[in-house]
Amino acid sequence: MSEEKKLVEYMEKYTDEFLDILKEAVNLESPTEGNKEDLKRCRHYFERIFSEIGFKCNVVPSNDSRYGDHLLMELGEGDEQVLFVGHYDTVYEKGLFRNIWNQEGSKIWGPGVFDMKGGDVQVYMVTKALKDLDLLPENKKIVFFLSSDEEAGSPTSHMHYKELAKKSKASFVMEPTFGGYSNGLTIGRLCRGNYTFVAAGKPAHSGQEPEKADSGLKELAQQAIYLESLTDLEKGMTIACTCLNSGKAGWPTVPGGGELTIDARFSSAEQAKQYDSMFQNLKAFNPAVKITTKGGIEKPLFDEKDPKHNALYESSKKVGKMFDMEMKGHIGRAGTDGNFTAAVGCPTLDGMGMTGDFAHQPDKEYINTDDIAVRGAFVARMVLEVLRNE
Ligand SMILES: [Zn+2]
Structure with missing residues (x-):
């Protein structure tokens, strides 16, 4: 069986586990400038699940009383690495959603389910799949920086993941997909x-x-x-x-x-x-x-015309085809952590996360569960694409 097929099958098989983990993460509400204990609980949760699959987790203090602390998580050894960037803070004050987890058919509504705890859990599932299927290349690293202050503009985190990006072969920003399209990617930002x-x-x-x-x-x-x-x-x-x-x-x-x-x-x-x-x-x-x-x-500008980002976008189109997806890059008007990783010269793809819509809108923000398997498999295959190419 082809690698791609194995990855999709794996993701399909573990979609329920994906949703269980996401549900718990969403239930641990974590507003950017919220209660410190709430933020800590959410951070601990991510620390626990990532440690369980072998990540070394280090707390990076935000040194600002308004925000929670960040997490730097690393798996594997070696000089070559792929960097995932995510955030566990959400724009919502606690209790803003009438139902904190509401599922109907293939839609799930919840605070931060789309932006972007769904993307964070994807990193977990992607890494777990690569490990379980024995596909992780030797002497390579997967690094995940999970910040607490992205919605505030990343004032206390950007300096950390910028340094990581400088050492990485690519940065994948797990923010929601552009416009919620299942083939969508963000390849530049203003x-x-x-x-x-x-x-x-x-x-x-x-x-x-x-x-x-x-x-x-x-x-x-x-x-x-x-x-x-x-x-x-x-x-x-x-x-x-x-x-x-x-x-x-x-x-x-x-x-x-x-x-x-x-x-x-x-x-x-x-x-x-x-x-x-x-x-x-x-x-x-x-x-x-x-x-x-x-x-x-x-x-700073995430410039889609930069050949480094363009080359990564081209390989994403190639990988997309393996999953019958015509990947389409869009320019995001809003800024994310991708602006920072791109500006230090690390090839960056953003909007690698969940499909769905209505980020930052109480009771409306949702994800589409139909795309969890294929998007997860795509991201996993992108990791291999980057780490295997010398
Ligand atoms: Zn976000």
Whole structure:
């Protein structure tokens, strides 16, 4: 029997085990900035199941009281390795889903079932299959970095898996598949910048002499409209205002100060550089209002045109065909850990995880159980593809 067939059969045989493990992981709710004990319980659970199949597990402290700690898990010895990247935090506060695990036919709803505890459990199942079927190449390593702060932008984890990525032949990011397509992969992601503009003008009495104010509120309102107007969808660039804060409701004062925050996405490094320098020196409409900029580029570009990522995408198409799948790469607008592994030069494929939909939407986020076996077998075969090619 071919390897591919063996892998699919294995995954089909163990789909119930996959779902039992996933159910327990989903039940251990783990909001990014949630209760420390909850986060620890979820982390311990992953630590336990991965140790059971032979991974050496090390806790990597986040050193930030808002987040749980991360896990670095390694299997095998040798200089060559494949890196899996995942996160066990979810965007949901505890109790946000009416039913924490709800199954109907081939759909299962639950907090983080799709984004991305399903992908984390896939790493477990993929490794277990390769071990049990005796397919793991000798003197090669599988490394899994499981972080606790991805939904917050990976502030305390990215430095760790970036170092791992530099030493890896490929990074597989187990985030949900693009658009939930069973042949979907994410082969690039936009660069993200986050900027806050702080205005300092001159306040004045809003009845007595409003004309004497250098209004921070007016300045930032003008900036908000101007900055959003720079959005150019054809060039793959968006600017969206996410917070505007100025003045006090009901208070008879035109405020001199205020803050405006924008979320900017760029599709090329040159674009990011050009706009970053403009934002760092944003010109005020009213020269009497001083604007200072906080923030900058938060997630580097995952550039789909880079030949390193492209070569990995090409091999994924070849492997997909072994499972009758025409793999299709998409560009993700949202950022993930893949932005970081790609930017340090490690060939990266993202969106390797579950099929389903509605990430970040309470009671709606679900996975599709029909694709568990084939997607698992595909990922397992990709591990072999990378580790076998010299
Ligand atoms: Zn995610």
